[in-house]
Amino acid sequence: MAVLTRKNNPEARMSLGEHFKEFRNRTLIAVIAICIAAVFAWLKYDVKQPDGTHVGIWPWxxxxxxxxxxxxxxxxxxPNFTSMTDAFGVKLKVSLWAGLIISSPVWLWEIWAFLAPGLTGKEKKIGVGFIATAVPLFLAGCWVATLVMQNAVGFLLGVTPSGATNLFSAQEYLTFVTKFILAFGFAFLLPVFLVALNMAHVFPGRIMLKGWRIAVMVIGVFAAMMSPTPDAWSMLALMAPMVVLYFAACGIALLMDKRRDANRPEWLDVPDDERSSL
Structure with missing residues (x-):
């Protein structure tokens, strides 16, 4: 795999072709990991126990x-399977969805490894420690979503009038659940990507903190769009942790900027016209 190290390439520069090759290789590894995890999820989709009960992803x-x-x-x-192929389609989608969650350590690492060649050795050490929190954050977001999802499902189905029948499409329910859980999972990754951009010298901490009003508004719009239920509780349950994580990312970025400025050589602060005379 074409990863340029600081030893043989001090500035970690890559040509456009090398960038595309690196992106292709990293993406291929991530896709293979998702497929392997999806096969495991397929086997655990609906397992019948000796006592006749069913356990697995679909019963859950x-x-x-x-x-x-x-x-x-x-x-x-x-849930209602409305066609002959519906049950197979639902099982396939559930397996891929679960595979994406199970393989999160792999594809999150591949995202980081794609960015790592452009960082210094110290930034890589900090980044490895921080990217290790990405998996727990992603899984924590998925877990919080499962708690909120039960309230959302109860709210939507609980208004069914007495004597009425509520047979809904299994595909529709699957879309609702997967979108709901993945939205929370990716939302909890917000500080990871913000700090990664800061380490790449793209997003200074002071700019992140200065634009907190715009960030909160964007987070609110994102929460409203990604929440599949019309109630305000689901939107706030997604928005509140995202806002907290955003300010946490701002604090980490400011500390990293401060440390970076402290290690900055003094001659870089000298104007160009004076620097030429040194």
Missing amino acids: LQHPILEVAARHPGQEIA
Whole structure:
């Protein structure tokens, strides 16, 4: 794999072709990891236990529906497979979705490794430590989403009038669940990408902090668009941690800028006309 190191390339410069080759290789590794994890998720999609109960990814996704149905006896509330290929399509999509989550350590590392050649040795050490928090943050976002999702499903299905039947498309429910959980997972990665941009000298901490009003507004719009339910609770549940993580990223970026300025050679602060006479 064409990774340029500081030893044989002190400035870590790569040609455009090398950048494309590096991007292709990193993407290929990430895709292979997702596919392998998806095969594992396929096998764990719906497993029948010796006692007749079913465990796996689909029973877990269906659990909020069963809870709502239990609270409304006499009503039929269940996902519906509307065509012959629907069950296969749902299983395939669930497997790929679960594979994306399971393989998150691999593709998050590949994203970092693609950016790493342009950073100094000290920044790489800091970045490796920080990117190690990306996986817990992503999984924490997915976990928070599962808690909010149960309330969202309960709210939407709980308004079904008595005596009515609520048979909804399994594809529609799958889209709702996967979008909901992945939105929270990627939202919790916000500080990782902000600090990565700061380490790449693209996004100074003072600019991040100065534009906090715009950032909060953008986060609010993102939360409103990504939340698949119309209630304000789901939007606030996604928006609040994103705002907290944004300010945490601002603090980390400011500390890194301060340390970087402290290690900056004094001669770089001398004007060009005076520097030429030194």
